[in-house]
Amino acid sequence: MLDKTSTRDRVDDYLNDGLGGLWVPVAVSVQVKPGASLARRVMNENLVLWRDAGGKLRCVEDFCPHRGAKLSLGEVQEGNIACRYHGVTVDGTGTVVKVPAMPDCALEGRKALTAYEVAEAGGAIFIYIPSADRPEAPEFSPPEEFVSDEWEVFPCMTHWDCNYRLSLDNAADPMHASYLHADSFTLAYGAKQDTMKLDRTDDGFVIERVNQKGVNFDWTEVVVDESTMYFRLDIPYPDGAGPGGPFRIIGFATAIDEDTHYSFFWRCRKVQGLARESWRFLYRAFLEDRHWHVLEQDRVMLESIPSDSRRREMLYQHDIGVSRLRQMMVRRAKEHFKALDAAEADASGKISA
Ligand code: FES
Ligand SMILES: [Fe+2]
Numbered sequence: 001m002l003d004k005t006s007t008r009d010r011v012d013d014y015l016n017d018g019l020g021g022l023w024v025p026v027a028v029s030v031q032v033k034p035g036a037s038l039a040r041r042v043m044n045e046n047l048v049l050w051r052d053a054g055g056k057l058r059c060v061e062d063f064c065p066h067r068g069a070k071l072s073l074g075e076v077q078e079g080n081i082a083c084r085y086h087g088v089t090v091d092g093t094g095t096v097v098k099v100p101a102m103p104d105c106a107l108e109g110r111k112a113l114t115a116y117e118v119a120e121a122g123g124a125i126f127i128y129i130p131s132a133d134r135p136e137a138p139e140f141s142p143p144e145e146f147v148s149d150e151w152e153v154f155p156c157m158t159h160w161d162c163n164y165r166l167s168l169d170n171a172a173d174p175m176h177a178s179y180l181h182a183d184s185f186t187l188a189y190g191a192k193q194d195t196m197k198l199d200r201t202d203d204g205f206v207i208e209r210v211n212q213k214g215v216n217f218d219w220t221e222v223v224v225d226e227s228t229m230y231f232r233l234d235i236p237y238p239d240g241a242g243p244g245g246p247f248r249i250i251g252f253a254t255a256i257d258e259d260t261h262y263s264f265f266w267r268c269r270k271v272q273g274l275a276r277e278s279w280r281f282l283y284r285a286f287l288e289d290r291h292w293h294v295l296e297q298d299r300v301m302l303e304s305i306p307s308d309s310r311r312r313e314m315l316y317q318h319d320i321g322v323s324r325l326r327q328m329m330v331r332r333a334k335e336h337f338k339a340l341d342a343a344e345a346d347a348s349g350k351i352s353a
Helices: 004-017 164-171 174-180 273-303 317-352
Strands: 022-028 037-042 045-051 057-061 075-077 080-082 096-098 118-121 124-129 152-160 196-201 204-209 219-224 229-235 247-257 260-269
Touching: 004 247, 004 317, 022 037, 022 045, 022 152, 022 247, 022 260, 037 247, 045 124, 057 118, 080 096, 152 273, 164 219, 164 229, 164 247, 164 260, 164 273, 164 317, 174 204, 174 273, 196 317, 204 317, 219 317, 260 273
Parallel strands: none
Antiparallel strands: 022 124, 037 045, 045 057, 075 080, 118 124, 152 260, 196 204, 204 219, 219 229, 229 247, 247 260
């Protein structure tokens, strides 16, 4: 039986590589152009994405079934992907459909690769990463802002050299804005002292400052539901920043491996019609640079944190959101291991019987 320490290490190692059983964003939609493929590393797996003949996104392991070359170096042909090395061609289910160099090759028709479910929402591509307890993809339910006509959303993706959990911790910690971003356009306001309060929701929690609302980045909602995990926060905008009320950020963090991740941010505003056009213009022309400046401050700070920092942190009251998020993720990881151990026990029982 595992002792407590090794259980903790096992859960921690698993979480550091990326929590499965979720839909995770892997690219902005425009990055997968018709007729071209895109290589991605997600949770230590090399994957390739492309659009099939009907425009449907496909994702399989980036590994040629013949001798392992990267399929992403090949070509999209009639909706399938053909390896550059000897032309072996695989379809979106991971099945070999053609071995052009060898007539009637026995590899044809063989399911050789893991294929991943793919969905598009909010201008980005999501794939489902199974876990032992959630092997089948549930229907993807994106944040409501992605599907509502009332919201205008721009996705942006960036690559940070730190563990994805640090990005999530960062979002569950509104207080950092008053310090780290104190020189920024919109995050310079408000008190530098406060107490935090946490309210649980049906699928996560809201962490907020007790004495300040609508002044700075004062609250975050964290959602870990049946299909995905993300956060939502508002940044109050001055009148000069155009129509639409606060600037809303929806964020996801997708592990590449233990030390790097993709941070995804959707910049959202509640605008329609002409106001939408003026917001798009204003954002592109003036505000986007400022937003990147703030994100850069986050990146530098998070990349400075050692990957084993959790072993010697000294948390205080403001970290109740960070703690709650970690508890929720640990619970999901334990469900994965429970299912994994049960499946292994079942398999070994069958072998010894
Ligand atoms: S390694 Fe891909 S076709 Fe040979
Ligand atoms: Fe920040």
